[in-house]
Amino acid sequence: MNSPGERVPGPDETSRPSGNARTLALTVCSAAIGGTFQYGYNISIINAPTSYIQGFINDTYLERWGIGLDTPEVTLLWTLIVSAFPLGGLVGALLAGPLAVHFGRKNSLLLNNSFLFVGAVLVLTCRMAKSFEMIILARFLVGMNSGVSMNVQPMYFGESAPKHLRGAVAFSSAVFTAFGIFMGQVVGLTALLGTEPLWAYLLASNALPGLIQLLTLPWFPDSPRYLLIDRGDREACVRALGRLRGGEAPVLEMEEMLQEQQQQQATALNSGSAASAQTPWSLFKNPDLRAQLRTVMAASSAMMLCGNDSIYFYASYIFLEAGIPPEKIQYATIGTGASELTASILSNLLIERVGRRYLLVGGYSLMCCWSVVFTVALTLQSRGVPGMAYLSLACVFAYILSFGLGPAGVTGILPAEIFDQAARPAAYMVAGSFMWISLLLLGMLFPFIVSGLGDFCFLPFLAVCLVSAVFLGLTLPETKGKTLAEITVEFDGKNGVKKERPDMQVDEPSREEYQLGKACSFTTLTQDPGPDFKNEI
Incomplete structure (x- = not known):
């Protein structure tokens, strides 16, 4: 038995949830409900009021100029409203x-909630002002909110969680994105807010999650790594780490952060500049980070170009062909959002057991298979072959499940795990930019792909998934169970860098405690047998 001063946690203890895990879970929920949840929610709620908003555009133009708009002109203005969201996301x-x-x-x-609240005010007053331009501006601001949260939230989670929970906690961003999609579909039902008189309230309902975040998140600490390495405030770091861990700050975790701080200071000293966060341009100029950048750029682009968002476009048509009554299709569509939510929760349970690389490559590989089957089913369905509508229906759910199982969540984790503290914000800027540019291009090109290729419109997505699976399988090392130094050594080989990196002076039992790949999931955090929660906060 160890004395109090020599206590070394055992492996079983590190994977068992305790009071600190519940505090961390509440921090995650508070940040995500106004973060990546908003991204999923806002791409979902815009679908239900499409015809109502188009009618508002035409009526407003008629009242303003005395002449109505033709269908192509209304479609063009609707495209501007839809495109404003990814443009705002890029900014x-x-x-x-x-x-x-x-x-x-x-x-x-x-x-970041300020963008959201201004957008909500614009949507609520656009009818009074008789201005559809206010909707375009509102969607741009909502996109800005999503662009910030999609980058900052995974960074916050990755830096706040202990290593044996880092992957699962960071993956919870994807869980809340899928939850946002699902909730947006539910709230958009005609029985709730998906009606002509209430569409403005539907678009403004995103202010409620933002308000919840404003009321709850201030009670939780900032990222300990940010407080120590970026701000140099060791006392604030110790306090934040102690709160997130439910007691005193773990000595070994502090030592690890201090070593990273010293390494960054030494690197800055050797380069003759002050230790500060890097810029995207400095990442591109750094030959030691080229393989990491290629991996992040490819993964972020593939996540949007793989066709998962486009498959929702076909959902209503396939449900109708499968014999579902038109008035019931909105309820069947909710099943697509529920599928992605289920897959993301399952992946959250698997990520620390299976690993990031296998989930990512496996997800794209499965999507390749379903793309082939879906194309064959659409072709035979157009030729009147019986039963193909049901095969297409199965492909819709299988494609969404495969996406949620890997690419949806693993992609957002990568910058947090393969870049250090100084490079991480810039890496997320690069990843986010490629993601939003890809989403914008897909939204603009997909109608032309459908009209040009018809039933073969998913062949480009097949190519994207195939190339992504092969490229990421060859370039991405498995990060589960590895420290940043160990991951960097593997990338150094791909970058052609030959140099030794000092290992941390950590004894074996303690090293196991802080491994990235310790089998545990975010869903276990709320199952807390520990002491009363009030005493922890």
């Missing part, structure tokens, strides 16, 4: 890095 992704560095991870998420 938000570029703002996320500077915000995270100057204001911190937590405060950036809180400030």
